[in-house]
Amino acid sequence: xxxxLTWWGCLWLALAVAGCGATPPPPGVSLVLAGGSGPEEAFAxxxxxxxxxxxxxxxxxxxxxxxxxxxxxxxxxxWLSSQAPDIDVLNLDVIWVPExxxxxxxxxxxxxAAAAGISLDDFLPAGLACSLxxxxxxxxxxxxxxxxxxxxxxxxxxxxxPLPHTFADLLRVRSLKEKFGLPYGFLFQGQTYxxxxxxxxxxxxxxxxxxxxxxxxxxxDQPRNLEALKTMVNLIYRDRVSPLAVATFQEEDCRHAFEQxxxxxxxxxxxxxxxxxxxxxxVQGKFGVLPLxxxxxxQPTSCFGGGCLGINTFSRHPAAxxxxxxxLMSRKNLKRRAKALGMxxxxxxxxxxxxxxxxxxxxxxxxxxxxxxxxxxxxxLYSFISDILQVHFSRALTRQETPQEALQKSQTEIxxxxxxxxxxxxx
Amino acid sequence: xxxAVLLSREARWGYLLLAPALLVIALVALYPLGYTLWLSFxxxxxxxxxxxxxxxxxxxxxxxLTGARFWLALVNTVMFTVISVGLELLLGxxxxxxxxxxxxxTGLTRAAVLLPWAIPTVLAAVMWLFLVNPAFGxxxxxxxxxxxxxxxxxxxxxxxxxxxxxxxTDVWKNTPFMTLMLLAGLQVIPTDLYEAAAMDGASRxxxxxxxxxxxxxxxxxxxxxFRTAQAFMVxxxxxxxxxxxxxxxxxxxxxxxxxxxxxxxxxxxxxALSVLIFLGSLAFALLYLATMGSQLKEGGRS
Numbered sequence: 001x002x003x004x005l006t007w008w009g010c011l012w013l014a015l016a017v018a019g020c021g022a023t024p025p026p027p028g029v030s031l032v033l034a035g036g037s038g039p040e041e042a043f044a045x046x047x048x049x050x051x052x053x054x055x056x057x058x059x060x061x062x063x064x065x066x067x068x069x070x071x072x073x074x075x076x077x078x079w080l081s082s083q084a085p086d087i088d089v090l091n092l093d094v095i096w097v098p099e100x101x102x103x104x105x106x107x108x109x110x111x112x113a114a115a116a117g118i119s120l121d122d123f124l125p126a127g128l129a130c131s132l133x134x135x136x137x138x139x140x141x142x143x144x145x146x147x148x149x150x151x152x153x154x155x156x157x158x159x160x161x162p163l164p165h166t167f168a169d170l171l172r173v174r175s176l177k178e179k180f181g182l183p184y185g186f187l188f189q190g191q192t193y194x195x196x197x198x199x200x201x202x203x204x205x206x207x208x209x210x211x212x213x214x215x216x217x218x219x220x221d222q223p224r225n226l227e228a229l230k231t232m233v234n235l236i237y238r239d240r241v242s243p244l245a246v247a248t249f250q251e252e253d254c255r256h257a258f259e260q261x262x263x264x265x266x267x268x269x270x271x272x273x274x275x276x277x278x279x280x281x282x283v284q285g286k287f288g289v290l291p292l293x294x295x296x297x298x299q300p301t302s303c304f305g306g307g308c309l310g311i312n313t314f315s316r317h318p319a320a321x322x323x324x325x326x327x328l329m330s331r332k333n334l335k336r337r338a339k340a341l342g343m344x345x346x347x348x349x350x351x352x353x354x355x356x357x358x359x360x361x362x363x364x365x366x367x368x369x370x371x372x373x374x375x376x377x378x379x380x381l382y383s384f385i386s387d388i389l390q391v392h393f394s395r396a397l398t399r400q401e402t403p404q405e406a407l408q409k410s411q412t413e414i415x416x417x418x419x420x421x422x423x424x425x426x427x
Numbered sequence: 428x429x430x431a432v433l434l435s436r437e438a439r440w441g442y443l444l445l446a447p448a449l450l451v452i453a454l455v456a457l458y459p460l461g462y463t464l465w466l467s468f469x470x471x472x473x474x475x476x477x478x479x480x481x482x483x484x485x486x487x488x489x490x491x492l493t494g495a496r497f498w499l500a501l502v503n504t505v506m507f508t509v510i511s512v513g514l515e516l517l518l519g520x521x522x523x524x525x526x527x528x529x530x531x532x533t534g535l536t537r538a539a540v541l542l543p544w545a546i547p548t549v550l551a552a553v554m555w556l557f558l559v560n561p562a563f564g565x566x567x568x569x570x571x572x573x574x575x576x577x578x579x580x581x582x583x584x585x586x587x588x589x590x591x592x593x594x595x596t597d598v599w600k601n602t603p604f605m606t607l608m609l610l611a612g613l614q615v616i617p618t619d620l621y622e623a624a625a626m627d628g629a630s631r632x633x634x635x636x637x638x639x640x641x642x643x644x645x646x647x648x649x650x651x652x653f654r655t656a657q658a659f660m661v662x663x664x665x666x667x668x669x670x671x672x673x674x675x676x677x678x679x680x681x682x683x684x685x686x687x688x689x690x691x692x693x694x695x696x697x698x699a700l701s702v703l704i705f706l707g708s709l710a711f712a713l714l715y716l717a718t719m720g721s722q723l724k725e726g727g728r729s
Contacts, residue, residue, distance in 0.1 A: 103474060104477075192670050192671055243577065247581065247584040248561070248584055398673035
């Protein structure tokens, strides 16, 4: 009995204290910004402190979301499909913009951008292309990514060999690998996942191939694409430049192996550069980056990736959300973000910035690669298409089907998806 | 007559007392099942709200049953279930018999045997991922030592060896569960039965065949039903080790279901697949009850 009374006493006391302590909500509006976790979150918090000083009437809370792209996608779709107003500004992967725009989940930004005097011409063209859906602007590119060819400068210098530029050069790397006793020649991402689609599309595009032609017709099953896919398979089985292990590799597997000095060449994103340059890396100062290799019918074309900022249609404070987007998109903040996180800015002019060039000596080369990079098919049905490509490209790499079969089956299956869901938005 | 009235009154009371439990079962088991069935006839893709949701009849079932991916996943799932649960039963029985007879360090052995089971599936799979890593894994290193070709050392790049790794992970992790269940079964067998058998001049093999095995049936049945239902839903190992690859060679029904619902957000299609998975699990459960259940009843009667 006494115990029970004491309990009640504590509870009431706690409630009373909580009541006294509760401050009235601050005046103005509160926003939520959703983005990555870890270093990205820490840096965002730092930027938000400054934002609060500049805009005392707007309070922004940072909502960290999973780093895995597919998990973050699931989370966003769950929020947005239930029309949740809780998240105001979203950090989106470039491949989600058409899907979310077609669903009506993103605020069109054309008018605001024009009113704010934001020049769209300065954005890297691929980044802008990813942010547009049916001619309207639904997001602003925030950082950009594209496939690069990492090479061992020391090995090429010692061998006096010319740098690789074409598929044929790549297929000859075996002799170099054997001469220097390295286990692997060329590493790329070949597991059944989105990364494989990026790599395969790079081989296809760099050979002048396409998935959709300019009129939006599906043209996957064509000779140039076949040649590209055959090259990938030959790298493993015929010319033994790449180990079969690449069929199980993602970005980090490649990066670790290259960092250990196991490979002559590696296809990877720019994120690997600062990591490979750390003192713990065995290739520190011994490597460089090149544009991707290309086939007889094409030019080096990297797969474009990266992130955008978009505003939730169901946000209660779209105007304040736009203020936040403009703040994050300012040249100064884009530059600071690049310096802090190595996430490269979407504005072409920033690549000529001496300060950034000092930190990233390879920036000029990146600018060239980025300006030639191409986005993956821009359609709300992209994830269905990617799922089909992942399976068949992987089957071709592991010789469960021929490159010819892989392209034919993908073509048939993708045509089926377009026919079934085409009404929801064809490319 | 009076007896019948009494019985019916008792029965009425019985049902009344059961009602809350039945209500809970209906709410947590039957309602979701019914909803899933209803959803499987609907078009509902939450990331394509432009697509009008609505009744599509059996279209999802038709799409599943005419697609090669479903059938491969079904064959994979059944094959995985039969092989891994079979191996776990065999190894679990051997381990249980050994532990049951152990006289020293019994607590320590039991704890040691249980360890893999206490590790979350994904962590166990990540450990195996390291073991089979082509660059530094212990298993490819051993294969290299044996002179196996370089490409065959990449276990996860070939459908058959990828399955071997997935099954090994499952057997490693789940044999302890089997062992534990069978050990419990062994411990309730009265020792006087063995004493009587020894008196009658039965050999140890005869005692094992005629006493241990039949009396283990109830424990085995429970363990098998648990493990089969779990194995039929195998997901964590696949997700972590292969992602369904190479290609779609290691896709199982639960993995396809994850793809359909969480990746593609096709709720109606995913629901149709869930219904088929439910029917598959049900078939396994009925099979066990039909074969071992009769034995169970006889065992109880004799």
